[in-house]
Amino acid sequence: MTSIDTQLPFEELVAQVRQCRICESQLPLGPRPVIQISRSARILVVGQAPGRRVHETGLPFNDPSGDRLRDWMGISREVFYDEQQLAILPMGFCYPGTGKSGDLPPRPECAPAWRDLLLERLEYIELTLVIGQYAHAWHLPGGKAPVTERVKRWRDVWPEVLPLPHPSPRNNLWLRRNPWFEEEVIPQLRKRVGDILGR
Structure with a gap:
């Protein structure tokens, strides 16, 4: 992989993420990074990795898991998908495939390559949901x-972070x-x- 310029402007960094092919050979349906991000976002949702339906639609949490998460948060789809308010950065940006008991773990290459570079640009996050x-x-x-x-010890990191099942x-x-x-x-x-x- 070509080294990443850590001084890239935010928009160029996000464009590179969306074109990422680091683990292309390991992905059963090929790469399709699915993220939602804006520098103005104040809530960050951190999931595992996209499922098959999310891979197909390109929309994060566009599945029954997302319906329940939005219910937990008490917000509509419209608010949830407003990138100016809410960023979504899973641990793996692409669908990793399915194993015997559900989707496979996020690919290990993804987080070390991109995570810190993106998180350090999100200066206005007030709450991170860690799923x-x-x-x-x-x-x-x-x-x-x-x-x-x-999750039982959620108060240890509240109100800036909330661990969720x-x-x-x-x-x-x-x-x-x-x-x-x-x-x-x-x-x-x-x-x-x-x-x-x-609200």
């Missing part, structure tokens, strides 16, 4: 810890077993999002 184990491991202190443990329908059992999450955490999340976005 799932790979995002937790990168964005939260303490290395790898179980998702449930991270994945909103996938695959996590319905987790939500039933952890009713405190929707009782305690979601109301705080909705209030914080509303305060930040001025």
